[in-house]
Amino acid sequence: MVINDFLRSRTMGDLTADELLALQDSITDIRHFQPRTIAIKEGAHLTESTLLIDGLMTRYSSDRKGNRQLVALQVSGDFLDLHAYPLMRLDHDVGTLTACEVAVLSHDRIWKIQKELPELARKLWFLTLLDAAMNREWVFRLGRLKAPARLAHFICEMNARLFAVGKSDGREFELSVTQFDLAEICGLTSVHVNRVVRQLREMELCLIRDGVVEILNYRELVRFSDFDPDYLYLKSEVLERLDQGPGAVEQTA
Amino acid sequence: MVINDFLRSRTMGDLTADELLALQDSITDIRHFQPRTIAIKEGAHLTESTLLIDGLMTRYSSDRKGNRQLVALQVSGDFLDLHAYPLMRLDHDVGTLTACEVAVLSHDRIWKIQKELPELARKLWFLTLLDAAMNREWVFRLGRLKAPARLAHFICEMNARLFAVGKSDGREFELSVTQFDLAEICGLTSVHVNRVVRQLREMELCLIRDGVVEILNYRELVRFSDFDPDYLYLKSEVLERLDQGPGAVEQTA
C-alpha cells in the first residue's frame, strides 16, 4: 500500500501488519479525478479523508480577486486531508493538477483506530504534523528567500519527498506542473518564474522543462536555496543516500 | 486553566471535567523564561511539551546568514510544541519575546491520555492542526499579499486570537512586539514595516505603537487585508461578537 512507501522512509517508522490491515479496512472507496478540477471545497463538512494513490494534487487559498496561493503540493502516498478528521471541515480548497486516483477513509473508522490502536493513531497524527512542518518551511521560503532561491528550495523539497517514495533517483524526477503552477507555489508571477527558471539553468543548477526536473549541481542547489531537509523527518539512512545521489548505489554494490 | 480559555471559543468545544483533570495531571513542572531567550533549540530530542500560560513566544526558522522568519506567534493558552509529541523533535527554534510562564507536560502522560481518553486525544490533535491552519494562512499572507495588507492581515489575526481568549475587546489589544519583530513575521525589513505602519495609520485603519494595537476601522481593515477568520475555527457566536465589536455588548444588555 502506498502509505507504507511513505512511512518507510520517515523517522516515525513503518506500519505493523496489524496497522496496515486496519488502515486498509478503513478504505471505503476508490475515486478518480480529472486534471485541474476541485476535489474538496473549503468549508464543506467532511466525514471522510482521502489518501492520494496516484497523481498530483494541491491545496490552496484564494484572495478576493481569485489569485491562488498553493499551500501544499501532494504526491503519491500523501494524505490530502487527514487533518479534516479532527478539524471536521477544511479552511482551504483541494484540487487536482493531473489525473488522480485517491482512496477514501471514513472518519468513523479512524475513530475506531483511535480507540483501539493508539500507536497507529499516533502515526496518523505524525503524518498530519509532517504536513504542518512543510507548511512552516513554505512560510520560511516565502518570507526569507528571493525568487531564484525560492524556486530552487521548492525543487529541493520535491526531489527529497519524491526520493523518499521512490519517485526520484535523487537528481531527476517527473513533476507535471506549469510555470504558472510554480508561480502559485512560490508567490510570484508566471512571467517572473520563467525568468528564474532560465537563471537556474544558466547558473547550471537545474533544468525545469516539459514536466521533468533535472538537478545539475545538487550540492550547490542545496547551498544556494538554504535547503535543510530536517523538516521532512526522513531517516538518516535515506538522507545519506539522497546526498550521495544515484551514482553511489553501484559504488557500494 | 488557560487551555480551557482557548478551547472554549473553538468549534471543537470545551474540555469535560475529567479531561481537564487528566491534562492538569500531565503537568510536571511550571517554568519561567526571560524575554528574548531561546526556550527550545531546533533538533533537540524532546520528551515533554509546553503550554504557554503567560507572555509572548515565537517559533522561527533562520537562514544561513541568521535572518529569522517567524512561523508562529504564541499567546496565553497556546501549546508551544504539542507537535513535538508525535514528531519527537522540532524542526524550528522556540523563543520568548516577553517574560513568559509555561506549563510542562510529559509525553508519557500524553501517551496515557491517548490510550485512555481518545476524545481528549482528538482535541489535542485538533489543537496541533489549528496551528497548522495558521501556518497555511501565513503562507497565503506572504505569498499573495503586499506589505500593507500583510501587516493588516496579521493584525486581524492577532485581534481575533486574543479576542478568543479574552485578551482583546475586539478593537484594541496589547501586543508587545517591536517593528523589527513585525518585520520577521511579515517577511519584510524593519525600515519598511515602519513606513507601512505609518501608511495604515494615515489610511485610518489602525494604530500600532508602544506595544498596543488599536483598530480604527475594523470592517475596512478586514476587507483591505483579505482577512477571513475561518481558519481560526472559532465558534460562530464568537465570530459574531468579534464582528460587532466592543460597543455591541452594552447595546444588547
Next chain:
DNA sequence: CGCAGCCTTGAAGTAAATCAAGGATTGTGG
C-alpha cells in the same frame, strides 16, 4: 551624562510586477 534600543526619514539601488507582444505545441473541426 552617555549609551542602548527602538523608531523615523531620505536617497539610491534592486527585485519583481505589470503590460504587451509574439512563438511553439497540441488538439479540434472543417
Next chain:
DNA sequence: CCACAATCCTTGATTTACTTCAAGGCTGCG
C-alpha cells in the same frame, strides 16, 4: 490536411514595491 483556438512559454520595456545604506531623533536607564 490545414486552419484555428487554446495553452503554455518567452522576451522586452516600463513601473512599482521593497531593500539597502545612512543619518538622526527619542526614551529610558545605569
